Each structure stands twice: as C-alpha cells, then as structure tokens.
Amino acid sequence: MITHFTKYMKTKNLWSCMMVVTTETTPTMLPLRGNITPPHSIKDEEATPETQAEPKHVHGMRDINPINAISHNSAAGAPTIASVPKFVSFADHRQWELQHMAAVFRHWSRQNYVFGISGHISVRDPEYPNAFWTNPLGVHFGLLRASDMILLSLDGEVLHPPQHPAAKVIDNLKDHTSSHRARTRPANAAGFLIHAALHKRRADVHAACHCHTPHGRAYSAFAKPLEMTTQDICKFYERHSVYESYGGVVLAAEEGEHIADALGPVNMGVILRNHGLLTVGETVDQAAWLFDVMEAGCRDQLMIDAAEGAAREQGRSYRRCLIEREEAEYNREMEGGAEICYAEFQAYYDYEFEMCGGDFTK
Numbered sequence: 001m002i003t004h005f006t007k008y009m010k011t012k013n014l015w016s017c018m019m020v021v022t023t024e025t026t027p028t029m030l031p032l033r034g035n036i037t038p039p040h041s042i043k044d045e046e047a048t049p050e051t052q053a054e055p056k057h058v059h060g061m062r063d064i065n066p067i068n069a070i071s072h073n074s075a076a077g078a079p080t081i082a083s084v085p086k087f088v089s090f091a092d093h094r095q096w097e098l099q100h101m102a103a104v105f106r107h108w109s110r111q112n113y114v115f116g117i118s119g120h121i122s123v124r125d126p127e128y129p130n131a132f133w134t135n136p137l138g139v140h141f142g143l144l145r146a147s148d149m150i151l152l153s154l155d156g157e158v159l160h161p162p163q164h165p166a167a168k169v170i171d172n173l174k175d176h177t178s179s180h181r182a183r184t185r186p187a188n189a190a191g192f193l194i195h196a197a198l199h200k201r202r203a204d205v206h207a208a209c210h211c212h213t214p215h216g217r218a219y220s221a222f223a224k225p226l227e228m229t230t231q232d233i234c235k236f237y238e239r240h241s242v243y244e245s246y247g248g249v250v251l252a253a254e255e256g257e258h259i260a261d262a263l264g265p266v267n268m269g270v271i272l273r274n275h276g277l278l279t280v281g282e283t284v285d286q287a288a289w290l291f292d293v294m295e296a297g298c299r300d301q302l303m304i305d306a307a308e309g310a311a312r313e314q315g316r317s318y319r320r321c322l323i324e325r326e327e328a329e330y331n332r333e334m335e336g337g338a339e340i341c342y343a344e345f346q347a348y349y350d351y352e353f354e355m356c357g358g359d360f361t362k
Helices: 066-070 090-110 180-184 189-201 214-220 232-236 253-263 284-313 325-335 338-356
Strands: 002-011 014-022 120-124 131-134 150-153 158-160 207-211 240-243 269-272 276-281
Touching: 066 325, 066 338, 090 120, 090 131, 090 207, 090 284, 090 338, 120 189, 120 284, 131 189, 189 207, 189 253, 207 284, 214 269, 214 276, 214 284, 232 284, 232 325, 240 253, 253 269, 253 276, 269 284, 276 284, 284 338, 325 338
Parallel strands: 240 269
Antiparallel strands: 002 014, 120 131, 120 207, 131 150, 150 158, 207 276, 269 276
16 A cells, blocks of 8 residues: 655645545556645745734733732732732841842752852842842852851941951841851952942942853853843843943952943843843842843843854744834833842742751741
8 A cells, every 4th residue: 555645735825735545556646736836845935924914912900010910810809929028127127138148049059050159149238228248258059048148338348247356246236147157258359349339329229149150151242232032031121231341350449330330320230241140129039030031031042043043054034023112111011120020039939948948048
C-alpha cells in the first residue's frame, strides 16, 4: 500500500493537506485545482498576511488603586493582595525593613545573581533619614540575615553597630541586635559612594539595589536603553536611563555623583555601561522587584536581537512589534508603582521564608 499527498486545499491564507490512501502499485497524483502552488514552496518573504484593523483598546480601572484593580472583586469586599504595612514604632519599622532586605539577598542567591563579593543594597533608616543600612562586604548573599546589616551615615560614618572602642552608640539603637559579622566586617566602599550619592540626591529613594547579573552585565556593554518589547518592561517606560560613560571601579565620590546624575530626578533604574544594573524604590521590595524586571528585560532584549539577526542571515524577516506610548504609559501606571511592585515581591519573600524557616529574619 502506498500513501500519497494528493490534494491541496486553500482556505483563506492557511494551507492543509488531505491524506489519500490507494492500493495501486504505481503513484497516481490527482490534478491540482486551479493555479495553486503547494505550500512547501511559499517563501516567508513572499507570504503577505492579511491586514487586520487594530481593535479599540479599553484601559480599565485607572481610577482605583492598582492593588484593588488586580484583586478580583475587591470592590465587593473580596480580599486584596498585600500592600505596604504601617508601623507604630521606628524599631518595628526598622526590623521589618532589614528582614525584607535580607530576603532580597536570599532571593538574589536563588536567582544566581551572586558574583564574587560584588553587589550591595541600601535601605534608608526610618528614624534617621540621613543614614542607610547596607550589607557587610564578603558575605554570600545566601547567608545574610537582618542582624548582619551595617548602618552608615551619608557622610560615611559607621553608626551601628560600634566597630571600634571609641565609636559612639546611638541611644535609640542600643537595643538593636547586630551579629558578629556586622561588628567585624566592613561595608563595601564602592557601594557606600554610590548609595550615599543617590540618597542625598533623591529624598524619594528609600532603597537602592545593585549587583552584577549575567544579562545586565552583557547588555550594559551596548550602553542602550531597553525597548518596550514586553508588558513587564513597561514599568521602565520613560523611567530608566543609561550611564553612558565608564570610569572603572567606583572608588571616588565623583563617580557616585555621576551615577546619581545619570539616574536623574524621576527614573527608577539605570543601566551602567560595562558594569551592570541599578534600581531604586520607596521600599526595598519595590527596588528588588524592579531589579528583577530590568534583568529580565536585558535578557529578553538580547534574545530578541539575536533572533532578529539570525532570521536576517537566513533571508527571513521578523517584524519587531514595540508597545506604543499609550499602552506603555498605562502599563507603567498600573504595574510600576510602589504598592504593586511591593506586592509582586511578596511571592518571593514568602517562598524564601518557607525554604529557610525564616532564618534570614534573625
């Protein structure tokens, strides 16, 4: 028994084949109807898709909090996802911030963001706004706890914990628990210069994240902003920039100031040429989620560019579709704010807490 593809059918722009079974010993091909070209001979560049009119898009729920918008039936009293909590004391607020800061580092470890001892996070103290907490130098992200963090003034003084006999102790921090690591490890000098400049420049920046991630490092070599290729990256629509110069390892205050200049007054992220990524936020959770989004955006951009280049070499044409201004602004409005970005990161916080039994909170 011999099987042949014998009849080609054309429906709109789609081709299909009908399988015909015959018991003849010699092939018998039925004639094609009309002037029809078999589908295997159509070249990509010759195929012309039908032009369809763009549907009229409706941008709903712009008049309500994005937390309520994403939580189904919240208007009828259904529960909503978590939003940033309020605190009655500076001590409680501080401990909560440091626990979430430590959770970000644990998450970074799980995301394979660890690269030697590079990378740092800063969180502005709720009671002392001219000071920020940062991680000790040389501790693996996957080991960090809330008690490991070091408090630095914007002028560079170590405020807590006391690291030498003559160090003064802030009265309101006498009861704050600090680990042996915090007492015996230095902060990252480059990290201090970058974060101090950011916190001095922007009162709205309560946290900043920077580390040397694989896709962020690679994409930074192009010194180009990210295109609005996906819904997720629209969080950075007209809210990210590029530091187009490279001045080596940041060990001078001027370089920190240059990075603050590049970030600007409203941006939430900056691509540091030949270096990596930096994001900021009203909470460390927001800054961390935006960092994940920017790293994923760099990965997607590299993949899209590579796919387009490969298609071009093969004589094929891919049409890159970028998100238009109106939709990009809507996405940023509904998914890029402090509350919704905080809520996004809580999925990771809860996972890390479950995986290590809350070890990072100590």
